[in-house]
Amino acid sequence: MIQYALKCADGHSFDSWFQSAAAYDKLAKAGMVSCAVCGSSTVEKAIMTPRVRPARSATSGIGDAGQGTAPTAPPVPDTPAKPAGPLSAPASAAEQAVADMRRKVEENSDYVGKNFVNEARAMHLGDSPERSIYGEAKLDDAKALIEEGVPVMPLPFMPNRKTN
Structure with a gap:
């Protein structure tokens, strides 16, 4: 499954899940992807924020003397997130x-x-x-x-x- 951030021609933004990237392309080409707000079938992928997992700093037992560490990803700068309301609250x-x-x-x-x-x-x-x-x-x-x-x-x- 893959989640895409989508945007219609009227500027409405919404997310939707698809079986695969190819499934999204097939449905979009057939005009079967529509805006969740206005119903427009003129929908395109919007810029998405990648999901980044926190770095793991695990010690690896592999090496000359059993020493060494697994490489870690560089730290991701903290970005202030918008306070999310409850999922039951209207989004638009x-x-x-x-x-x-x-x-x-x-x-x-x-x-x-x-x-x-x-x-x-x-x-x-x-x-x-x-x-x-x-x-x-x-x-x-x-x-x-x-x-x-x-x-x-x-x-x-x-x-x-x-x-x-």
């Missing part, structure tokens, strides 16, 4: 906007799960009191709701129970 303004939307939806709506299609249809027909709901629907069922005139829209996040 787009992620923050989605997180804010999720919070508002969860605070102001009822989660009806896989019963979303039936609940939405019942409210539309007047069989159930109107309220804000969110849940899960198969694509064909969501399309059927739209064709029936039921006002629905997809959300850019999965319910909490679906996340790791």
